[in-house]
Amino acid sequence: MAEQHTPRSLIVTFYGAYGRSFEGPVPVSALVRLLGAAGVDAPSVRSSVSRLKRRGFLEPARAADGAAGYVLSDEARQLLEDGDRRIYGRVPVSEEWLVAVFSVPEQERHKRHLLRSRLARLGFGAVAPGVWIAPAHLAGETGHTLERLHLTAYVELFRGGHLGFAPTAEAVARWWDLAALAKQHEEFLDLHEPALRALQPGARPGTEEAYRTYLLALDTWRRLPYADPGLPRELLPADWPGDRAAAVFAELHARLRDTGALFVRE
Template sequence: MEKQFNTRSMIFTLYGDYIRHHGNVIWIGSLIKLLKEFGHNEQSVRAAISRMSKQGWVQSEKRGNKSYYSLTEPGQARMEEASKRIYKQDSPSWDGEWRLLVYTIPEEKRHLRDELRKELVWSGFGLLSNSCWITPNPLEKQVNRLIDKYDISSYVTFFKASYEGMTTHEHLVEKCWDLEDINERYSQFIQEYSQKYIIDKNNLAKDDMSDGSCFVKCALLVHQYRKFLFIDPSLPQELLPEKWLGDSAATLFTDYYQMLAKPANRFFESVFE
């Protein structure tokens, strides 16, 4: 089978959707077997998991001559947050306040700045102006986690504020996020996956799909949909454009996922050790 998507993010998907619900630990042999279903070879799985370990997302332990991998605390927190956002049904409602995060990170710690930028985008912050990031969502917990993780409390100032102008909230949103582009991507997702959903629904009804095939399709679905976490800031309903497709995409995703979940889980459990 051709290899689809990069190995590391596929492993993240498997941890988020399966491994963390089965005691959070997996033998490397099982992981290799599962990823083989997506066309990843043993070498790339070992390389990816060792990279994740260096980055502090997973940790390994030896039992006899077998290596087992589990999510670290930051890894678990990231998976919790991701899964809350992936499986949410509707856009959150808004308390009317904005959160502002401003940092001045010295030049010699430039790598920290890049890391922080990636994390802020992932959490749904938008860049208002140089080093000033905003979000309407109550992300205080995530911000504190970031500050601890990178040990940057002396470089960061964090506010909760009301917007007094000079334009509208909508204008502020436009300045920080390209919702049109995100909406277009949701539209593509809906087009592609509503067709797949109908075909698979028919095949399942005819008993024409193996558990292994459901597992692959389910993981790839989550994997594709998970990409929206990196671009969609999960804005509250009040700040979204009228013809927003995010909620329709979420409904399609949930229906499709629930249809595949049971047989997919059966397959996972047959390989899991």
């Protein structure tokens, strides 16, 4: 199975994994070299950086030696910090749900589309028009996102339990497309479990190989905790592949991340 990694996505993944450890701006020349190791050519790096600057993710700055570089904006840093809890953290176990109820005037329907798309990207499932639901542990990140997009005036958030009338597992299967989520986990395993099997027990891969393998695995994995927002295990099918996918990523992270950081420092 071929895998597509866009230059812009890889740059965001790089900043999440390694870019925040730089003292000061990341020089453009360093971005070109480091993304080149992942198969991205220099023109694609430069054009993607420009797009991320226009979107407010990166801000231009000068490195200590005067070279052109970029730093994360405050909003981007908050976005990555929220992502850390999802991508690397253990999902809190909770029986409570977070319910978002929103109403947007017709003359501002573009904000209605923005609300729906962002709630979906946060991992919410659709209960009914204007009513979306997610595990309660997403409350903080949801609040940050709505504040950043200036959408809080249109949304009310509630927290509580599911009281009926369908069994909760049946309701969850309506609110989320579990078959599509399972397929994403299986695709991650097809693409990246072979890399874990190829690592010899006790052997340490080369720094560039570790960096490239980890960056590509993380670029794929980081989307999954958003598509699959940490639904309670007892509400999912018995053969749920998300458990194995999470275990494979955790092992790749443990064995490759720090070795890849040596390549970045070099």
